Amino acid sequence: MPVLYRDYRPKSFSEVINQEHIKTTLQKAVAAGTFAHAYLFTGTRGTGKTTVARILARAINCAKQKNGEPCNSCDNCKQFLNSTGLDLVEIDAASNTGVENIREITEHLKFSPTRAKYKVFIIDEVHMLSKGAFNALLKTLEEPPAHAVFILATTEVHKVPATIISRTQRFDFKKIDNTSLLEYLEEVSKKEKIKIDKESLELVVNSAEGSVRDALSILDKLSTFDKIDLAQAEALLGITNVIASQKFLDLLNSKDAAGALNFLSEIFNSGVDPIQFNKDFLEYLRKVLMISLGADMDFALDQSQIENLKRQAGEIKGQHLMYIIRLFLRANKDFAISPNVELPVEIAAAEACFTETVVASKPVASKALETSKETVKEVKKKPSVDKIVSEAEVFAAWPEVLLELKEQASTLFAVMKNVYLQSAENNHLILQCDFKFHKDALENAKNKDVLLKILNNHFETEFSLETILQKKERAEGIDTQAVAFEVFGPELS
Ligand SMILES: [Zn+2]
Known part of the structure; x- marks a missing residue:
């Protein structure tokens, strides 16, 4: 159980790292009493969605609310902080996906709050709800009682029905940037008297990928050492140098x-x-x-x-x-x-x-691609013209083929990125497409010619092409998009 994450969970808007536009808007709405009755908080994990939802729940119910911030000491705040009472209901939709879970809420809604002004329902990972549950929720959101406030949180907003989204006020939580996260970790380490150097903290920040929760959990694990240096941090994080x-x-x-x-x-x-x-x-x-x-x-x-x-x-x-x-x-x-x-x-x-791949007979200079092209040609010149290129060889050369394609026909390259090279046996390539328009584009005679010309020139033999429309099911082939992205980086892919 990450202790630091629990101890350092912000209790007021001002303690939340970044997310300035969200905090300001919510605080103003609370102070003016103009807050919405349904919110949607979206963003990746550890960006503060649930934390802000809980602060908001207290702020709108706080007896001594000031500038939109909860006091955290009045009865209502205490009730919510200690999760006692029936006015704050938190549901994890990941484990309560069914329509009956939402029906429970609607039943619960019929009763006025017991002590607080508003009943607050926080539904975490709301995208996990079943279709029936969403429909039940939608009905509630269409006519919510005046004493209810819904805060829906999700890491995958594209899975939330548009009908639900349109009934809510939406806030997109951004990942915490590395500089802010580093500053924050330095502050926490100082307070907790954790001896850790800056290099190691930077490593923690990089591993956390914008999540405060992950950053604090890692720091927690590291804090069991008396003094933390980079080697220890790397070993613990499993980061190999x-x-x-x-x-x-x-x-x-x-x-x-x-x-x-x-x-x-x-x-x-x-x-x-x-x-x-x-x-x-x-x-x-x-x-x-x-x-x-x-x-x-x-x-x-x-x-x-x-x-x-x-x-x-x-x-x-x-x-x-x-x-x-x-x-x-x-x-x-x-x-x-x-x-x-x-x-x-x-x-x-x-x-x-x-596996023996094609091996060059002379030292490779800095231009590896050119050299490997020469290498292929050197090897290819020995067999007769209609030689068969092995599948492994085609797979290995696929990035080079893509590069040539990008240089010669960038539009076709864009199509090819979405295509999966399923097999390449006996000089016959099977390209698998998820979408018909990609298949159509590849079957266009002109495009097919360009692609075949590149292949034939590259391997100095004759190739044939086949395109198939098949979603998802991947055989043991090459994911062209992944190759393009991983090998050439985002700028080329
Ligand atoms: Zn209060």
């Missing part, structure tokens, strides 16, 4: 499968989270890719790490790098279906070591 990624990549590149698996077992045993490790490793691979593409970027690494990064970018063949990236991207997806959280990373590592 660049050095670990570099060591791992060296093992993969030297095809040392046993070494790579031992390395994984060692770090997982030390408490590193496999999912986080995979994420960090992909982030590192992206840096290697950028460097091998000749991109001049500031990666905020120290000198020896930069040197290692450049060395690895020079050592790993462009196409093999793409292949490794694809393997660990797949691992990222496989966590959801794997019975064992280490397994997807271990499989990716083993495959990276065992």
Whole structure:
């Protein structure tokens, strides 16, 4: 149970971090007595939706309300703070999805508040309600009794029916920016006498991704140490540093499968989270890719790490790098279906070591893409013209094909991003589309020609294409959008 999060839960609007426009609007409405009878608070987790809902519930009922703030000491405030009495009802829609739960509320609504002025209903994760429950709620919202105030909170507003949204006053809670969160954590650490350096706090902030709740929970875990340094913070958060990624990549590149698996077992045993490790490793691979593409970027690494990064970018063949990236991207997806959280990373590592991809015979220069194209051509020149390209080879080269497509036909590239490369056997590509208009676009003769020309030129052989309309069901293929995004970054995808 995160103690800090409970202890530091703001009790007044002024204590809430950021969300200025929401606090100001609500305080003014409370002070003027013009508040609405149904609110919708949306935003990601840990941004203050439930906290603000509770403050609002007290403020509108407070006997000594001042400038829209609750006093937190009158009987009404105390009742709400201690969750005693029947006038504040909090429902977690995630576990109370049914229509009968909403009916209970409507029954409850018939009675006037027992002590407070208004009965307040806070419905958390309201998007989880069933259709019937939403209908029942809608009826209530259409004609709410004067003594009732509804505050609906959700992390997924797109799942809330428009009919409900239109009956509410909506406030969108923003993620807490890193600067504000860091300042806040510094303040809390000082008050709690937690000895933690700024570097470690920054790490906590990065891991929290804009959620105050997550930031405080992490700080809570860390506070069990006497003094916290970066290494401890990294170990506890399961964040592996660049050095670990570099060591791992060296093992993969030297095809040392046993070494790579031992390395994984060692770090997982030390408490590193496999999912986080995979994420960090992909982030590192992206840096290697950028460097091998000749991109001049500031990666905020120290000198020896930069040197290692450049060395690895020079050592790993462009196409093999793409292949490794694809393997660990797949691992990222496989966590959801794997019975064992280490397994997807271990499989990716083993495959990276065992699978022979096309290997260049000369050292790879900084322009990895060009080199790997040459590499493909070198290998392709040996067999006859109508040679068969293996599926693995097509998958590995997919990012390059996309890049060529982007250069030659950006509109078609935009379509392709939404397409899933399902299989590529015997020079026959099956492209899976979620939507008919994507399928139609790909089947357009001109577009098909462009795509085939790129493929045929790239692999120096003849390809054929097939498009199928099939939603969701993904075979073991390539998610083009994920590849485009992860490999080229948002600017290119
Ligand atoms: Zn009060």
